[in-house]
Amino acid sequence: xxxxxxxxxxxxxxxxxxxxxxxxxxxxxxxxxxxxxxxxxxxxxxxxxxxxxxxxxxxxxxxxxxxxxxxxxxxxxxxxxxxxxxxxxxxxxxxxxxxxxxxxxxxxxxxxxxxxxxxxxxxxxxxxxxxxxxxxxxxxxxxxxxxxxxxxxxxxxxxxxxxxxxxxxxxxxxxxxxxxxxxxxxxxxxxxxxxxxxxxxxxxxxxxxxxxxxxxxxxxxxxxxxxxxxxxxxxxxxxxxxxxxxxxxxxxxxxxxxxxxxxxxxxxxxxxxxxxxx
Numbered sequence: 001x002x003x004x005x006x007x008x009x010x011x012x013x014x015x016x017x018x019x020x021x022x023x024x025x026x027x028x029x030x031x032x033x034x035x036x037x038x039x040x041x042x043x044x045x046x047x048x049x050x051x052x053x054x055x056x057x058x059x060x061x062x063x064x065x066x067x068x069x070x071x072x073x074x075x076x077x078x079x080x081x082x083x084x085x086x087x088x089x090x091x092x093x094x095x096x097x098x099x100x101x102x103x104x105x106x107x108x109x110x111x112x113x114x115x116x117x118x119x120x121x122x123x124x125x126x127x128x129x130x131x132x133x134x135x136x137x138x139x140x141x142x143x144x145x146x147x148x149x150x151x152x153x154x155x156x157x158x159x160x161x162x163x164x165x166x167x168x169x170x171x172x173x174x175x176x177x178x179x180x181x182x183x184x185x186x187x188x189x190x191x192x193x194x195x196x197x198x199x200x201x202x203x204x205x206x207x208x209x210x211x212x213x214x215x216x217x218x219x220x221x222x223x224x225x226x227x228x229x230x231x232x233x234x235x236x237x238x239x240x241x242x243x244x245x246x247x248x249x250x251x252x253x254x255x256x257x258x259x260x261x262x263x264x265x266x267x268x269x270x271x272x273x274x275x276x277x278x
Contacts (some may be wrong), residue, residue: 004037009056011084013071017063018056018085022048025089025119029055030082034099034194035155036062039100040263047273051096054089058079058103060197062190075209078102079109083263084130086117093118096276100261101125102206111222112215122224122275125231125258128129128239130210131246138164138235142207145199150212154196161203165235165258167244220247224275230257 002020019037027047029041036057047053057064060073080258085096099107104126111121129138141164148159170267216223225244231237236258244251254271255264 002048007127009084009088012077013057013067013083015065016081018054020054020089021050022051022053024036024051025052025093026095027053028082028085028095029053030097030099030103030107031055031058032099032103034191034198037259039123040260043269043272050273052089056085057259058199061194061199068226075105075109075206078106079113082110083104083117094268096120098122098272099256102202103137105206108211108216112212114220115222118222120222120274120276121225122226123240124226124234124254125228126238127207127236128211128243129207130240131243138207140205143242146204148202154199157199158162158195161199218245220249224252225249226252226254226275228257228260229253229255248272
C-alpha cells in the first residue's frame with residue numbers, strides 16, 4: 001500500500017484523524033460501523049490512480065477523539081464533519097462521496113444539506129429503517145439494543161443487534177460465513193475497541209434518523225443507492241431498495257454482503273469506480 005498523508009482537523013466537539021492519497025478530483029470515503037480509515041485499505045490505492053482519495057475516522061472512532069466521550073451523537077453533526085473535510089480538501093470544486101452503512105447515512109445527509117459541494121454520492125446499504133413500512137418493529141429492536149447495552153454491556157447488546165439484522169430464516173452465525181483477508185483480520189483489535197461507542201451511541205442515533213425524501217427526490221441525479229448481492233432479504237438491504245423504488249432509480253448491486261468492501265475489495269472497488277463516473 002502507498003503510505004497516505006496523515007493529518008488532523010478540528011471540528012465542533014472533536015478532532016478528526018484523516019488520510020489522503022493520490023491525485024485528481026476529490027473522492028471522500030466515509031466508513032461505517034466500527035470502521036475507520038482502515039476500512040478502505042483494500043480499495044484506496046486503486047482509487048487513488050484516478051482521484052485524490054480522502055478518508056477519516058468518524059468522530060469517536062479510533063483516532064478521532066471527542067471532547068466529551070459521552071456526548072450524544074447526531075447524524076447532522078457527522079455529516080457536517082464530512083463537509084468540513086470537503087472544505088479543507090476541495091474548497092472550489094464539488095467532490096465525489098462514497099459512504100457505507102452508517103457512513104452512507106452521513107453521506108446522504110451531506111447531499112441534502114450541501115448539494116452544491118457534492119458531484120455524486122454513492123450510498124451503500126444505509127440502514128434507514130424509518131423509510132420501511134415495518135419501521136415500528138425496528139424501533140423496538142433499537143430499544144432492545146439500548147436496554148441490553150444499559151443492563152448487560154456492549155457484547156450482549158451487539159448480539160441482539162446482529163440477530164435483528166439477519167434474514168428471518170437465517171440461523172447461521174455471520175462470523176462463520178466470512179473469512180477476512182489477513183490485513184482485515186489484523187484490524188480486529190481496533191474494531192473491538194470501537195464497539196461500545198458504536199452500539200451505545202451510533203446505532204440508536206443513526207437508525208432513528210428520518211431522511212428528507214422530498215429533498216433526495218429533487219437531488220436524485222446526484223445519488224446512487226447500492227446494496228450487496230448477498231444481502232437480499234437482510235435489514236441493511238431493505239431501506240436502500242425501498243428508497244430506490246420510491247425515488248424511481250435503479251438499485252446498484254455490489255459484490256458480497258454488507259461488508260463486501262472488506263470481503264471482495266477488488267471487485268467492489270471496480271464497481272465503485274463505475275458508479276462514480278456514471
